[in-house]
Every structure is written in structure tokens, then in C-alpha cells.
Amino acid sequence: MKKSKAEAYETIVKLVEVARKHFTDHGYVESSMEEIVAEAKLTRGALYHHFGSKKGLFQAVLESVQAEIGERVEAEAAQSDDAREQLILGCRAFVAAAVEPRIKRIMLIDGPAVLGWEAWRRMDEENSMRHLREQLQLMQRQGYLKPVPLDAMTHFLSGALNESALWIAQSPDDSQSLEETMSVISLFLKGFDND
Template sequence: MRRNQSETNETIQLLLKVARAHFTEKGFANTTLEEVADHANVTRGALYHHFKNKQGLFLAVLDLVQTEIGQRVEEEADRSDDPWEQLLLGCRAFIAAVVETQNKRIMLIDGPSVVGWEAWREMDEQNSMSHLSEQLVVLQEKGVIKPVSVDAMTHAISGALNECSLWVAQLPETAGSLEETMEVITGMLNGFKVSVL
């Protein structure tokens, strides 16, 4: 029984890897399940057994991308012991990860239109936004930021990060625009800081 479960997991991971490559290169509309099954060397029946349709497969890939980006945000933030620096590192990591070739089309272009805005936002809330919210709570408890609504702050900052990611992703050179974006994001975040006299 264990062997069958292990084989099933391997098949699912292979299908996700192959589908991610196809969705990245061709986009959702131009990817066919037949191609994914062929390149994964599985039958269409096996693919349909694990994912009921192309949208279901895309949703699983998008969830994988969202989870990976959330983990990267957390890992980058953990490079510092200073909570404020963690916030800035996390914001930078989010934008840098989202605009990478293997993520941007799935996350920014096809994601909201294929799964719907509400589902896309729910996935975002479970991953990157949850890390952001947790960090803002820590900063507020330490008296670093003003006692305003953490929910409102989380949505405002997340919205800015998503919009900036869309902007950076459209530019031919991302390194310079990422620096410009972080300068603006840092200035915005500084507005939430408690003034030290």
C-alpha cells in the first residue's frame, strides 16, 4: 500500500512539474492536457484521475507557486533578527520571486483570470499575506509601528506589492526597477513607523 501511495505522489509531482513548465512557456489557454500527459509519460486517464480538468491542474500549479513564494518570503525575512528589517526583506523577496520567469505568468497574468479573483486572493491570503500580517503584529506589539488596524495595513501593503510586481514584471530589466520599487515601498512603510523623538 505504501508503495502505491509513493508512486501516486511521484506521479502528481511529475504532472505538476511538467504542467508548470507548459503554463509558464505557453500560458493557460495554449496548454493542452494531452501535451502535459505525453511529456509526463502518463496516460490522459491518469492525469484526469488526479486533476479533473485543466483548470484543476492549473489551480494545483498556482497553489504550488503561491506556497513556494510564501516560503521564500519567510526564508528571506529570517535572514535578519531585526523585525523591521525582516519586513523589508520579506517585501523584497515577494516582488523578486513573483517576477521570475517561472512564476510571473502563472501568478500575475493567468492566475486571477483562470481561477477567479476571489480564489486567487484567498490563496494569496493563505501564503504571503499571512506572513505579512504576522510580521505586522510582531512590529505593533514591539511598539515599532503605529496602533492602526493590522488587517487594513496588510491589505494596503499587499495591494501595493502586487501592483508593483505587475509593473516590474512588464519591464525588460527588473533589477533596477526592483530597487526603485523597494525605495517607494520602504518610504510607504516608514509612514507606519512610530516616530522616535
């Protein structure tokens, strides 16, 4: 009997939800497909049908994590009408989200290791970096940002945010490290103000 689109969607959502918990708690390597499908009350066949493999399931989980972070960044940035402040709020939201235990292992540790650096970078470019570039472009159009090459600045700032998130995640006082990171990012960005 063929499943309806709604049932297939429900199966996908359930597998991603349960897998995310397992990948967060145990990491990719130690997560068992048998335990994931058992907890989801589904079969391995359902997992293979929708994702092809454990790696395919992990990629779907990472995509959902990146989408969640993107929503959080947009929501935080939307709290201001000032383009500069939007960028700072968005950067803070990204770094704060990336270091949360339920996100950092999937996005920062296992993501590049499981999918490979190139695939991970492509996903990052399609999500976080795309929004970052759009914001920098808006700031440049509005005259807030010096005329710098946007692709170079986007990659530079994205790399700084990702590396800062990794550093903060290992810090014994992550709230202090987050504040220090944001003060450095703010100082850096002021150097590019067109004032």
C-alpha cells in the first residue's frame, strides 16, 4: 500500500527528530540506526527509502539544524531597523546558537567530518553565508559599508564566526567568550563603516 505524501512527510520528520537527538547525545559514529528506527517506531526500510543511508539521514539532520539557525538569526536581526545593528544581532545569534550542545556537535564537529569539508562548506554557503552576504550587500547599498569585495568579506566574516563558535564551545566560560567575541566583531566591523 502506498503512503500518502502527508504520511511520508511525517515519517521523514520523525526520523530527523529522533536522529537529531541521537547524533547530539552520542555523535554520528556512536549513533545506531537500529536504535533510531526503534525509537521512531519505524523500520530500517523507511530510513533507507527516505535517506538512502545513515550519512543521508545525518545530512538531513544537519540541514534542519542550519535552517533552525537561519531562522534564529533572521528573528534576532529583525529586532532592529538599523542595518549595522541587524548584522551584529545576526552574528551574535549565529554564534550563540552554534555553541549550544544540541547544535555544536552536529554542525561544528561531526558535520565537516561526516560529510567532508567541501560538502559542509557548500551547505554553509547555501544557508548562513548567503544571508550574511545579503546583509553586507544591503549595508553597502545603503552607504553603511565601505566598497569592499563582498565575496571576500563574506567568507572572511563567516570563517571568523565559525572559528569563534569552535573556540567558545571549548571555553570554560562560554558567556564571557561570547561577549569577547562580539566586542571583537563589533570593532572589526566599525573599521569598515563608511562614516
